[in-house]
Amino acid sequence: MEAAERRGISLKRLGGWEPITTTEYEYDEAGRLVRSWSQPESEWDQQQQAWVDAWAEYRAQRCPCGCGQRYADVTSEEEGGPQFVADRKVCRARLALLEAQKAAETQDVIGGARLWQVRMVDERG
Numbered sequence: 001m002e003a004a005e006r007r008g009i010s011l012k013r014l015g016g017w018e019p020i021t022t023t024e025y026e027y028d029e030a031g032r033l034v035r036s037w038s039q040p041e042s043e044w045d046q047q048q049q050a051w052v053d054a055w056a057e058y059r060a061q062r063c064p065c066g067c068g069q070r071y072a073d074v075t076s077e078e079e080g081g082p083q084f085v086a087d088r089k090v091c092r093a094r095l096a097l098l099e100a101q102k103a104a105e106t107q108d109v110i111g112g113a114r115l116w117q118v119r120m121v122d123e124r125g
């Protein structure tokens with residue numbers, strides 16, 4: 001149960017699923033309600049747990065440095081192992097943000113309170 005709580009919400013709940021709660025009633029011979037109990041559907045069924053386990057396994061195989069590659073590949077022997085080539089692209093949204101922040105750099109106290117955002121401007125039409 002503790003592990004499930006750390007997982008947050010399930011993929012199916014993220015997709016809009018809500019648990020159906022089934023309530024059963026027990027009556028005595030006179031027809032009086034003597035007991036009732038309710039049981040919601042399990043959010044963390046086998047399918048949802050399988051998704052989380054698969055995701056965890058995928059993440060566990062990634063290199064922790066942030067390169068996005070498989071740990072086994074990046075730590076393999078250089079000879080015979082996969083080769084890597086790095087290239088770069090510029091995140092133009094981040095660039096616009098950094099340029100705007102640099103242009104607004106001040107020594108006053110308000111600088112630290114500014115809330116920045118980046119929005120896409122479609123100039124094509």
Ligand SMILES: [Zn+2]
Nearest residue numbers: 063065066067
């Ligand atoms: Zn790495």
